[in-house]
Amino acid sequence: MACAGEEVVGCVASDGVDVITVVAVRDSWRGRGVGRRLLQETEGLLAARGADRVTLGSVDEALAFYRRCGYTGRWLIQVDPRIADPSAVIEMLVDGVLAGHTVRLSCWEGHPQLWLDEPGDPALRRRVESVSGVVVQAVMQKTFALGTG
Numbered sequence: 001m002a003c004a005g006e007e008v009v010g011c012v013a014s015d016g017v018d019v020i021t022v023v024a025v026r027d028s029w030r031g032r033g034v035g036r037r038l039l040q041e042t043e044g045l046l047a048a049r050g051a052d053r054v055t056l057g058s059v060d061e062a063l064a065f066y067r068r069c070g071y072t073g074r075w076l077i078q079v080d081p082r083i084a085d086p087s088a089v090i091e092m093l094v095d096g097v098l099a100g101h102t103v104r105l106s107c108w109e110g111h112p113q114l115w116l117d118e119p120g121d122p123a124l125r126r127r128v129e130s131v132s133g134v135v136v137q138a139v140m141q142k143t144f145a146l147g148t149g
């Protein structure tokens with residue numbers, strides 16, 4: 001937690017290994033470096049424990065903040081698990097709206113998913129999300145320089 005006297009002005013949470021799960025700063029304290037400091041403290045702690053990078057999922061509104069703090073992003077493209085044939089949806093994406101883009105296919109708990117280096121193109125994102133059952137989330141990552149921590 002970040003505190004100003006008795007007041008809690010921000011908080012951060014992590015799995016203690018290499019993922020940050022929460023960063024939040026009280027409205028009236030935003031834009032004053034509290035969020036960056038919370039990230040830096042957590043990154044230092046995780047690096048000292050041996051992490052070589054830190055990863056987090058971001059809401060769209062926080063992407064610029066994470067970029068300012070040295071994070072780069074990728075899109076994680078997932079298909080609603082209730083869809084009967086998710087592989088067909090993935091194939092349709094790769095051959096359709098994502099044709100010409102470099103994508104990486106991975107699998108999470110048996111569900112196929114795609115990774116795309118964040119092209120910063122909201123129109124492309126909208127086209128991907130317009131495919132029924134498809135969800136896109138920004139995943140931000142920062143790699144630590146050797147010797148950090």
Ligand SMILES: CC(C)(COP(=O)(O)OP(=O)(O)OC[C@H]1O[C@@H](n2cnc3c(N)ncnc32)[C@H](O)[C@@H]1OP(=O)(O)O)[C@@H](O)C(=O)NCCC(=O)NCCS
Pocket residue numbers: 023024025026029030031032033034035036037057058059061062064065066068069
């Ligand atoms: C996102 C959040 C944590 C940022 O905290 P903050 O204390 O305001 O951020 P800082 O003051 O440390 O900002 C660090 C840098 O990011 C920039 N920044 C912060 N918020 C920004 C925004 N919404 N858009 C663009 N830039 C932003 C700052 O201008 C600063 O830039 P600098 O490098 O020029 O100094 C805060 O706005 C928040 O709590 N939002 C609601 C919760 C949330 O969205 N959390 C993230 C969930 S993924």
